[in-house]
Amino acid sequence: MPTLLRRSVLLTGTMLLLRAQAVKAEATPSTVTRDPSYPFTLPPLPYAFDGNEPCVDAQTMELHHDKHHAAYITNLNAAVKDSGQVAAMPLSVMLAKLNELPESIRAAVRNNGGGHAYHSMFWVVMGGTGGNPQGEVATAIARDLGGFAQLKSDFNRGGATRFGSGWTNVLVDANGALSLDTRPNQDSPLMDGRRVLFGNDVWEHAYYLRYQNRRPDYLAAWWNVVNWPVIEKRYQAAKAGMLGV
Ligand code: MN
Numbered sequence: 001m002p003t004l005l006r007r008s009v010l011l012t013g014t015m016l017l018l019r020a021q022a023v024k025a026e027a028t029p030s031t032v033t034r035d036p037s038y039p040f041t042l043p044p045l046p047y048a049f050d051g052n053e054p055c056v057d058a059q060t061m062e063l064h065h066d067k068h069h070a071a072y073i074t075n076l077n078a079a080v081k082d083s084g085q086v087a088a089m090p091l092s093v094m095l096a097k098l099n100e101l102p103e104s105i106r107a108a109v110r111n112n113g114g115g116h117a118y119h120s121m122f123w124v125v126m127g128g129t130g131g132n133p134q135g136e137v138a139t140a141i142a143r144d145l146g147g148f149a150q151l152k153s154d155f156n157r158g159g160a161t162r163f164g165s166g167w168t169n170v171l172v173d174a175n176g177a178l179s180l181d182t183r184p185n186q187d188s189p190l191m192d193g194r195r196v197l198f199g200n201d202v203w204e205h206a207y208y209l210r211y212q213n214r215r216p217d218y219l220a221a222w223w224n225v226v227n228w229p230v231i232e233k234r235y236q237a238a239k240a241g242m243l244g245v
Contacts, residue, residue, distance in 0.1 A: 159200055
């Protein structure tokens, strides 16, 4: 083979390899979109405990992450460790197949697996600077949820009127369509095979130290730390079928 041609073939091969690696890197779930599996571990916060001050105080953040989230993980590991088939499932599958799991561990997986899924999402969609939604998700909010002002109003009302403990969520389907959702306790939309684009925790442990009984004030302030660039990444991942929990 003439030298020039050989060089050209080598170069083309190298470029294809580099492109394949780039695609693989994009397709690998990041901390933003991962689907964890056993043994479950506490994901590090992507910011310092005071990273969402003054909306979320540092003490609440530390207790919420290091104690509450950690406890869900400890209890989830304990529940599935002796059930090999269950322990082999990624968390999203565990929750989607909840009704097929041994009855003896079903409630523990529902509560602690749901808790782990929710909080893994929750930390990454905060730490931002709020403002208006960006990118394709902004278009989807306008199309499906009546615009950002309407979304905030409906999402906050869902959280404020959730009796006791639970979550207020925006769900995303594989076509990128958005819908609102609110659930009690740690009940996860993943139990219905659905995906949470982002959600807010309305358990008292999420806000009581700073806001006491004023849950609506917490819900209103929370939008100031929403991380729209991360939400856009989760939105793109959902459309590609790559959003874990
Ligand atoms: Mn919580």
